[in-house]
Structure formats: structure tokens, C-alpha cells
Amino acid sequence: MKTAITIAAQEWRYWSRTKLASAVALLAFILICTSVFATFSQVAKEKDTRETLQIKAEETFRDQPARHPHRMVHYGHYVFRTPTSLAALDPGVDPFTGTVMFLEGHRQNSATFSPSYDGAQAGPFSRLTPALTYQLLLPLVLIVMGFGVVAREREAATDRQLVTSGISPISIWLGKTLALGSVAFLLLLPMLAGVALSESNWSIGLGFFALYFFYVLVWVLIITAVSTWSQRTSVSLLILLSIWLILCVLLPRLVAGAAATAIPDTSQIETDMDVIMALRSVGDGHNSRDPAFDRLKANLLQEYGVKRVEDLPINFRGAVAQAAEADLTAILNEYADKRIAGQRVQTQLVKSYEFVSPFIALQSASMVAAGTDARTHHRFLREAEAVRFQFVQDLNKVHEHKMAYVDDINRNRDTDAARRTRVDSENWRVLRDFRFNADPADTRLERLFSSYAVILIWLMVFAIAGLLGARRLPEVNHG
């Protein structure tokens, strides 16, 4: 171990002598700090804005004046998805999904206004979040610094000197790995600081950081392994750059494309049309004379022992609105679930390639840890839907119980009837507060287990590859 440390120290001295390595490391450090800082302040601002808007939306709803409850069903409500604390480091799908959703009766709107709607379009690498900087660019930096760690010695035949002076090949490999690993760790410090600043729950913060730590270590081991096996520095560099290009740039895109083709996503409009076709059997809740409601009518007349809907103690229209909304929502949910399930299969398909590319493994695990994955967004959609259904049905209950049917059907013609169908602003308190939170830390950590396992497998594979390469050191040299 002591010799390994000496070897590592020598490598450090080599780096500090070569201008290139120091320049690359310094620039990388500055870049990472900038990206952490920029994303951090941006997400903090977003969080603040959305929290304020959420409170404002709730107040505005509850402060509405007296009016017909069905008007409030259409007035609707807005819910916002506030970013999680770790979103400051990995915003995940946040820039690609709408962040605000309009909730109203009879419809499930999709989330609108994704940040890319009005953002400047700047090509495929325009969102340089800390997560992407570490996932994509840090490996490249480490390659540029470390492709020659062992190959360089071999090229200059200095490895033979080391071996003949009694240093075991394993120590050489270990020392070089230690050297590159320590650079990597230094470059991880801004991330550590970011985690400490943003996440108050230390277990998930540590879980998140550990992912990046192991991922970077995987790259360190890939680099030292390739460098140990390569006869020449140029070959080592070429192989490493190709590996990076394939694993980090090409493969994820190929897999994502394949997933989109294999499991085609139906468009929202098509889903809407399917729902409309399915709905023709449910009936239009605005029209209580729709034959679809005949059964409801018969049941209610029987229940209250009266002959005409006008004689019911409740407002038949409100009962219809409730029944129609319930039936409609069941169908809407069925289609929404189908679409979400399709997207989950797509995501799973991409994730299954984590055994081929550590980049894919980390990218999906990081979003899970940060609570910024598609799954969390889907939960947002579901929770928002629950809020929608609840307030719409509560308003429909008000519609059913707080006005006379006769007034209700005449309200468009008769000003007095219209006035009598207005209910008090008190009734708008049925709206519940909506605060969207990420899954609890424990749940997220549990979901990460398999990812840790995959990354550890990667670690072992490349540690063994490096060790095997190291054993070849003296023989190759003699041959």
C-alpha cells in the first residue's frame, strides 16, 4: 500500500509538471462549480415561484364570489409541481414536462408550459446540469488525464525499471488507480457541497452522492484497465474515447429511440378521441335529459317515492353531474393509466441497458434518488387528478343539495332563478391544499438498491480487468 501511495504521488507530480493535465483539471473544476452554482440558483428560484403561485391559486379559488357551483367546476384550479431539493443537482425530467396543470371538470388536461416552450433552443447539450456534467463530461476529463497512466510507462519502458526495483505490478496498478481516483474525488467535491447545501435528509443525500462516487470510480477503473492493457498511449486514448462515445453518447440515444419505436406512445389527442368514443355511452353531464341518465332518474324517483324530478328533494341536475363525472373519470383514468404504463415500459426498457452502459445506470438511478424521474412525475399527475376529482365532486354535491331543480333549469332564462342558484363563497372551501413532495427518502433508497448492485458489478469487472492487465506488465515487456 505504501508503494502504491508513492506511485500515486509520482503521478501527481507528473500531472503538475504537464501543463495540459493541470489545465484540463482546473477547467473541469471551474466548469463543474459554474454548473452547480447556476443550476442551484435557477432551481431555487423556480421552487420559490411555483410555491408562491400554488398558494396564490388556492387563495384565488377560495376567494371567488358567490356563483353557481358548476361555474366553479369550469373555473377550475391550478396545481404546480414544485422541484425536490435534489432537483438542484439533477433536475431530471423537470425541463421536459409541464410544470403547471389546469384542473377542471370533465377533462384531464396535460401539464403545460415546460421550460423548453419559451427557452432558447441551443442544441443537444444545452442543459449542462451538474448531473449531466458528472455523467457525461467528467469521464471525458478523466480519460484525457488518465489514458496514459500505465501505457505511458510501458511506452517509455519505465515500467520495467519499476518492476525490477521490486515494485509489484499490482502496486503499480493500485497506485495509478489511486492517483486518478483522487483527482476524480477532488472533482466530486462541488457535488458534495451541493448535496450538503440542498438536501437536509442525510441518508438520501449520501445515497445520491454515493451513486456519483461509484460511477466516477467505475470510470477510473475503466481508464486504468485500458491503460494497463494498451501497448501504446495512442491506442489507449483511441479505445477510451471510443468507449466514451459509445457508452455515454450513442447508446443512450439508440436505446431511447428503440424504446420509442418498440412501444409507441399514443398522442394526447388520440387518447382524447378514444375517451370521447368511449364516453358516448356515459352521457353528457350537462344534459340531464340525456337518455343515459334514465336509470339514475328511475332509481332516484323510487328512492324518494315521487313521480317527477321536480318533486325530488334534491337537485336532479347535481345528481346527474356527479354520476357523469364519476363515470367519465373512470374512463379517463383508465386511458391515463394505459398511457403511463406504456411510458413505464419504455423507461424500463432503457433502464435494462444499465448492464451495457454505466451512463444509463447512473442517469436513471440519479433521477430516482433526486425524485425527478418520470415515475415521480406520473405520481404528480395522479395526485393532481385526485385533487381535481375531489373538488369537482364536492362542488357537484353543492349543486345537488343547495338549490332547487326548477331554479336550476330556468337559470339561463330567468334572472331571479339565476340569482337563487348562486351559492355562497363559503362553499369554495371544499378545495384542498396541494403540496407535491417527492417520495420519502427510504422509498427512494429502496428503489436504488438494484442500481447500486449494477454499479458495483461494473466496479468489480473493471477492477479485475485492471488487475489482470497489471499481471501482464513484466512479461509483455520482456516479450
Place this chain on the structure above:
Amino acid sequence: MGSLFREIKFALKDRIVFICLIGVALLSTYSLVAGLQESASEHAMIERTNDLVTQDRQYNLAKQSDAGGAAYYSFHFAYDPPSSLAFVARGVRDDLPWKHRIRMLALEGQIYETDTGNPELSKIGKLDFAFVAAFLLPLLSILLLYDLRAIEIRNNRWAFLSITVGNGNRLLLSRAALRSGLLYISLIVPLIIIALFSGAGFSGTLLVAAAVALNCVFWCLLAYWVFTRIESGPTTAAILLGCWFFLAVAIPVGGKYAVEKSIKVPSGGEILLMQREAVNDAWDLPKKATMTPFFERHPQWANTADVTKPFEWKWYYAFQQVGDQTVEPLSQSLRSAIARRDKAMGLVSLASLPLLTERLLSQAARTDVASFQRYESCVRDFHQRLREFHYPMLFGEVEYSLEHMTQLPDFKPCL
């Protein structure tokens, strides 16, 4: 000529060059075929949805007895079909809306509806031809060119070469040009074949080929400039990768940041909220508060009968339009800010050839921001025509009849 063939043979004998060129040809073909498939599925989706929406409209219209109900239940499918070159660049088609189901209610409540697919896939990004040609091509050029001189130096052939050919650098330039040329050919031949096969426009394809050529030449010259000055291959590679990072990543990121800081857009959420308030407040306001601003825009109906009942369709649609009018300044400034941001990014791209290449490609493919805005104004025009069709019936100038409804405007994409 003989020496050219010798050099080609020489280059292709290098296994790495050979593998790289085959890989590029495969990638290029894959990206183009995937793009074609995407276009085909979009066309199919448009046709299917258009039929469904039209059927649904006819089904609902048959049940309507007045002009208000007819307008309320008539949905129209608006869309921007993929251009014949759309397979070259995906552009903003995954981020910004290109299809809508709209009706005669307030347009501002409908036009921002964006139907995006799985966000995790959007996050990873697409491997379209533009990505390969604009961002990957430089990396591959670096891989193919960085070692051209260093390998001669390492093998102690450099001094010999320099003496025998007189000017070693000139030989290296021609070698670099040859390799870049081969790279270009393996990238562009699939494009030309597929463009011919799919019937894409000649001038558009030529523009794409030219833009990619520019990118290719630039990276060839840059690599030459660096490797003739730096002896070590790895250092050359590191410097070139640094250039790639600076041009393909740092400038776009920095440019985006600067552009978004300096050109502010009104918040979309605010437009939605304001529009909703305007439309909903109208229910409680005196009818005149709606009709007066409405008549300012449409003086021809100012002398029609007053709204006396608590609910009348013409008043209902008037406040829908007034809702749009209220947010008009905000909505217009959002659109103009998006256009200005795009223009500013155009300036930024002059400093980043990869970004410029991508922009040129999506311009040719009509998948750029400008095309999106053209589509959006096309939808706005159509919505306006809908209003112009329905208002005479709502204000009693033309009598509502199913027969008259056959003249309902049909959405036609603006090309």
C-alpha cells in the same frame, strides 16, 4: 490520380479508419431511417386523428339545434405535417406543439396545450441525422485525424517523409482532407440515397449536404492546424476535444444563458391565469362590460339586439374573445420574445459551427422555431376564420342551419 488511390487504399487499410467509416455510414443510415419512420408515423397519426375529429364533429353537429351549440361542440384538428426533409432533423418537434384540437372558445386557453411523450426519453434526446452531422462528426473527425503527424513522428518516419515529399505538412493536409472526405462520403451517401428514395426536395438536400460539408471542412482544417503545431498525439487530441467542448457545449450553454437572461419572456402561467380570470369574471359582470370591448373589434354587430337573458350564446362567445383580447399584449410579447430569443441564438450559433449546422439542418427540415411560429400563427388565423364564420349566425345575420354548417371552414396546414 494514382497517388490518390494509393492514399485511399492506405487510409482504408488502417483498421480504425475502416471501422470508423463503416460505423458512420451505419449511424447515418440508422438516423435517417428512424427519421423517415417518425415522419411516416406522424403522417399516419395526422390522417387517423383528422378522420376521428371530423367524424366526431359531424356526429355532434347533427344533434345541434342552434349556432351556439354547433360552435361549442365543433372541434377541429390543426396540425403541422412533417416536411419532406423532416427526417433530417427532429428540431423542436418533440418540445413544442405541432398539433391541436381546437374549437371556438378562447384560443389562449387552448394554444399552449403541448403533447409531449415520455419525458425520460426526451431528456436522453434523439439520434437524428442533425445530431450525427453537427455534433458527432467533429468528434469522429478528431478521432480520425489527431494522430496523423504524431504517428509518423513516433515511427521515426517524419523526417524521412518531410525530405522525400519536400513538404511533409502538405502531404499531411492531403491525408487529413482525404480522411475527412471519406468521412463526409460515408455520412452523406446514405442521405442522398434516402432523399432520392423518399422524394425530398433537391435544393433542401443540397443545402443540408453543403452545411455538413462546411462543418467537415472546418474540423479538418482545425485538426490540421493543431497537429502541425503539437508533436504529441494525445495532446493534440486533448486540445481538439477541448475545442469541441468549447464550440459544441460551452458556447451553446453560455449563449442560451445569456440570451435567456437578456431577453425576458412573460410567464406562460400568467397568461393562462389572466385569461381564465377574464373569461370567468365575465359571468358576474354586467353584459355591457363584455359587449363594449367586443363591439370595438366588431363594430358591424354593435347595432344588434341587446343581451337581456342571463345566458345568451353571442354573449358567451363575446366574452371568450374578450378573454383573448385581455391577454393579447402578453401573448404577443411572448411570441415576439420567443422569436427574438431564436434570432439571438442564431447570432450565437455564428460562434459555434456545430450549433449553426444543426440550425441550418432544422431550418431545411422546417422543424425550427420559426416553423413552429409559422404553424402557431396558422392556427390563430384558422381560429379567426372560425369566429368570422360563426359570428354572423350568432348575431342573427345568417340563420343557423345544418346546410349552412357544411360551409364550416376546414383546417388546412399552411405551407
